[in-house]
Amino acid sequence: MAELYIRVGEDENEEPMEIPSEDDGTVLLSTVAAQFPGACGLRYRSPASQCMRGVRLVEGILHAPENDWGSLVYVVNYPKDNKRKMDEMDAASAVKMKRGIDRTSDLIILGLPWKTSEQDLKDYFATFGEVIMVQVKRDVKTGNSKGFGFVRFTEYETQSKVISQRHMIDGRWCDCKLPNSKVFNQYAGPDEPMRNCKIFVGRCTEDITTDELRQFFMQYGEVTDVFIPKPFRAFAFVTFSDDQVASALCGEDLIIKGVSVHISNAEPKHNNINQLFSNFPGRSPSLAAMFDRTQYRYPSSHV
């Protein structure tokens, strides 16, 4: 081969760099990539057709067109276009997932007739789509309905439809909305990294055992500890070996044995700003998010 080096550039107009060829006249893609990280091939403008042509690439070896690299300038190919689009899609869907934009969440049903049962709710909402969970909130002493409840659907489309209209249930107009406890998560930015591996599991029922919690949370990652306070206090702690697993679960509503439990970070109450904002209807989400970040700068021992 006459040429020991071929001329390669980022594009046709930029000053090319000379890249060494192998003894047999081929050029290794790895050699190109050493100068142009991420390169996946070469192309050049054909003097004959004036079109861009690809350089033959076989098993990491670039072959000279017509056995001669000549004095053409070769342009580096990157997988960039596809790759970047993929990355953006992944990031976007990850954010969407994390923000719960296309995830279902529990919906509060307001204005239920006192007589409406969970079976009534299930029968009614099943006409919109698959129902995961229904609840009628009742006075613990009397068992009387408090006139509101919750429902959770499998499909986000179902949830959207249900939110968008009023509902005639047992002779009363009812509204379904995102509960206030969800609004924070809807508007908060991406979470700060969590430093701890422990999650708080709220709204547990008394029949949920430590073993069942362990079995359930194993699907997300290695569980190193499960703690249920005695006597019953309607919450539990689950510790993972990986803090990213714990972090990813925070803000979720998960269904365990048909019960919707709420996952949040296991910070002591006095140091958890979520507690301060979570039941305050008029709060500013951005303010809450700002305070939320500050709590991680002053970590205190866990419960």
Next chain:
DNA sequence: GTTGAGCGTT
């Protein structure tokens, strides 16, 4: 046994 624009036994 009561009620009605409400938010889930941390």
